Amino acid sequence: MAIRFGSILERGLGSAFYCWVREPLEEGGERFRLEDPERFWQVSWSQRKYTEFALARYVKPRGMITVSLRSRETFRYGVFQLNARLPDWGPEGPMLWFGFEAEDLFGGGVAHFMLQGSTLKAFAGAWLIPLSLRLPAPGDLAAERHTYTVKVHRNIALWFIDFKLVAAVALVDSEQPLALHEGEPYSVGATQLRPGSSLAVLIDIDGGPIDREWVWDDLHPWSIRVLDGDEQPNLVLKLYRHSSEDLVEGLLRGPVVSHPIPAAGSEVEIALAADVAGDARVEACSLSGEWFELEELELRAGRPLRWRARVGAPFIRVAVEPRGEGRVKLAEAYVS
Structure with a gap:
């Protein structure tokens, strides 16, 4: 199993991802609704220069609480890698989640990145209280492309930015999560409930004011690679x-x-x-x-x-x- 540029070029975004949205109801409450991923992830295969595509936009339209891309496949001890500029939405903007998650609300387990404002975090574990660790990250996340990697092994998950380790989490079942250290040289902690060994990919724009559109302007299938990984780290x-x-x-x-x-x-x-x-x-x-x-x-x-x-x-x-x-x-x- 894999998510690769070539397979999406051949068969389209819907071959690798399904999409759901969460939206408010007029009578109160909210609902989930299945959608076409190409409505929200808008891409071109033409390049202004190598790897700079004419269109590479992921959009949460006005009036929606969440737009979520989820992979159709799950990945056993997966390796997720993304090369992109992250959005600069400010402190009041939505959260951006990318990496591995079994399903919504952390059910089944997560090992992913979360960006809110200028703060980048690692999340790991499963509901109801996943471990959250602030990551030591470059100060130019929106200005420059960086490579973000998550590797999930049987007992350890690792986060890298530009191939430098930025977080290591012990995947254990325990009474409570442990945030042992956050920051340089890399953050460390242990989960309360370990995630499953097979996880799907998520790319979510979630929350923030719904009276305006939120756009991530540098997300393209070329920039994503997801593969099965190894049970043991090396x-x-x-x-x-x-x-x-x-x-x-x-x-x-x-x-x-x-x-x-x-x-x-x-x-x-x-x-x-x-x-x-x-x-x-x-x-x-x-x-x-x-x-x-x-x-x-x-x-x-x-x-x-x-x-x-x-x-x-x-x-x-x-x-x-x-x-x-x-x-x-x-x-x-x-x-x-």
Whole structure:
């Protein structure tokens, strides 16, 4: 199963997406109604220049609460990728949702992006309380095209912007969602209720004042790729200092703690090397957000340290206490 430019060019938008709208009723309340996706997603196959199409508009007309595109197919452990400029609707504008969602109101599960105003978030989990995380995002979302990716694995979902990790979520069943960290270098959290392994695609314009039209002017089938993915991640991470864009690699003058590393049942390998001796601790995070020690290790000067284990906790991290000043030559994690 796939959503690709070529198949839509051959068979039309309706071959890949159905569309429903939500609209108010004169007597009060509202209703859902099936619609033709080409009424709201207006595209041309002519280009002003390569990948700049003459028409690439997604519209929520005046008088409608929601316009929703949903894929006809579902994707098992899916990979969603979009290359586009996002709309600048201001703080009072509607919400824009794009990524994976089983069905409306988060039923069955979600793993997607949500834009409102200038704030971009990741949503994950299932009803009634999905996890919401503010993402570290570029400041030119409307001015420049960026590539937005969501990858859903069995126990972990990952969000990327321009191929840089911006969020990692442990997909678990627990008593409440955990927003462990929001912001640089990437946001981390755990769901209250994990989503299903097979999810559909959604692209929604939802809410905002209904007395005017809302237009996203850079959405074209060329810019979307959706494929089945992999059950297990294959993530290679440079270790960052906690809540910082600075890497653990580099000058080491005192104790340092890494940013959380997603685990949640995956096999995690840590690789460390420094030119100064010291102690290293691998710590795990509980669902209350507290950290506890898994194992203490000896870091020998000039000798690589490797630690590997299958970890059930949502996240782990590494703490290093050097015996003097030196440099960290290698600090990476491999999650599979």
